Amino acid sequence: MEMNFKQMQAFLQEHFPQGAQYGELLDLGEGTSKMRLPVDDQHLRPGGTVSGPAMMGLADVAIYAALLSKIGPVPLAVTTNLNINFLRKPVADADIIAEAKMLKVGKRLGVGEVSILSDGDEDPVAHATMTYSIPVPEKR
Amino acid sequence: MEMNFKQMQAFLQEHFPQGAQYGELLDLGEGTSKMRLPVDDQHLRPGGTVSGPAMMGLADVAIYAALLSKIGPVPLAVTTNLNINFLRKPVADADIIAEAKMLKVGKRLGVGEVSILSDGDEDPVAHATMTYSIPVPEKR
Amino acid sequence: MEMNFKQMQAFLQEHFPQGAQYGELLDLGEGTSKMRLPVDDQHLRPGGTVSGPAMMGLADVAIYAALLSKIGPVPLAVTTNLNINFLRKPVADADIIAEAKMLKVGKRLGVGEVSILSDGDEDPVAHATMTYSIPVPEKR
């Protein structure tokens, strides 16, 4: 692995100053990550369930962490495509968990998938796939 | 049209109490809508550009308004799929504009597309397609 | 399960008369299926690799079988959305395997994911998610 758990935690805190809003790292593997989004009024829709954009934000960061575990700290990798299916209504007032896994890490593109769950529940509330474009290192 | 501009404005304000965060309605047609997301610190990434989740949130509401212009005020319509391509870096400190158009409005599903632009610029920064599931009216 | 392996085989043969072109059923579980597309000149691109549309066709049928294992023989279920990421070049002259799994089977929508592999290789050549619309049974 190109980055360990502590390095990733520090990297995410540095690059996402709005941090808590984007979730906390629970686990990091070779091309995988697990993150939690604590329930918070700003993420809620009427009815107490987490909003779609909040889930998409968490999915995005979880795949980013899974990608960087393989390629190291590349701040300029950018999302080029996200496809998300919303499957079930999230459990009210429950934190949201994202489990991400890279399907491919090439020189120029990384593709990953992520399942989003309500904490404590088994059935996914959403599933997303995402593509990151990896900047080509400049020659010196 | 099942809802006019003023009715839609009132409906969005009622159902999105976090409102400003989701954007303001600029225009409404038969199956179309135009919305603006004012630049705001909470939407920004380092570098002054609008974040991905903020764009996705705006895209979602813009399609929702375009859908409701055809089917009337159905608060329980839910997004089932969103696919978004991020095309260019948004212009720093510029508001974000969404132009949405329904491709299909059936009895059970509505599918729309939306272009996201930096205010004052012609080239889209993102393009999304989205599916809404429309609840079946209960028989009495 | 609403259909067993033999029932599914018979159902697919009946509804896909062009059959071989769409693949053969290898395995069927509760909401899962495995199918093979034998290499055939009509599926090949220059270079001996299987074409994109051939992979999409196989993905479609594999999710369909996984869905029907849960809801029984519903010939009118139709694909409403397909999102596919092409990850690697398929191995030349190798059969293509699809492993499908439903993420959700509701009353009106079924959502599944499918990994496409070259036979004998571990890394997926493509990954797709798909939504099927399930017709509402008519009241009598």
Place this chain on the structure above:
Amino acid sequence: MEMNFKQMQAFLQEHFPQGAQYGELLDLGEGTSKMRLPVDDQHLRPGGTVSGPAMMGLADVAIYAALLSKIGPVPLAVTTNLNINFLRKPVADADIIAEAKMLKVGKRLGVGEVSILSDGDEDPVAHATMTYSIPVPEKR
């Protein structure tokens, strides 16, 4: 434009020897194309409508032509992502028309959208967005 109509026609015929199966070029603009898929038994599903994979194949080639109109004859550009929404049942026994437009043509990625229609009908039967990865020219 990097290629005119005649050059594109010749290029497609050379690179898609199964040609007719992939459609004929009707029009080519700066980042746009229009193609027709003649109805043919091999594309039909029971009921006389064109199959999903046949539409996806046509969508793919139409975007490819739109992309090459901007970057010239690059045979190694490959599809990395396709997202398609199926909107309506195609008209039975009608040819299928694809109208493609590039949303972005960068150095490494091209993103386009395409509407699929039954010939003679106004409402789209499908809409797709697609990403092509453009190979980096080798330095000499």
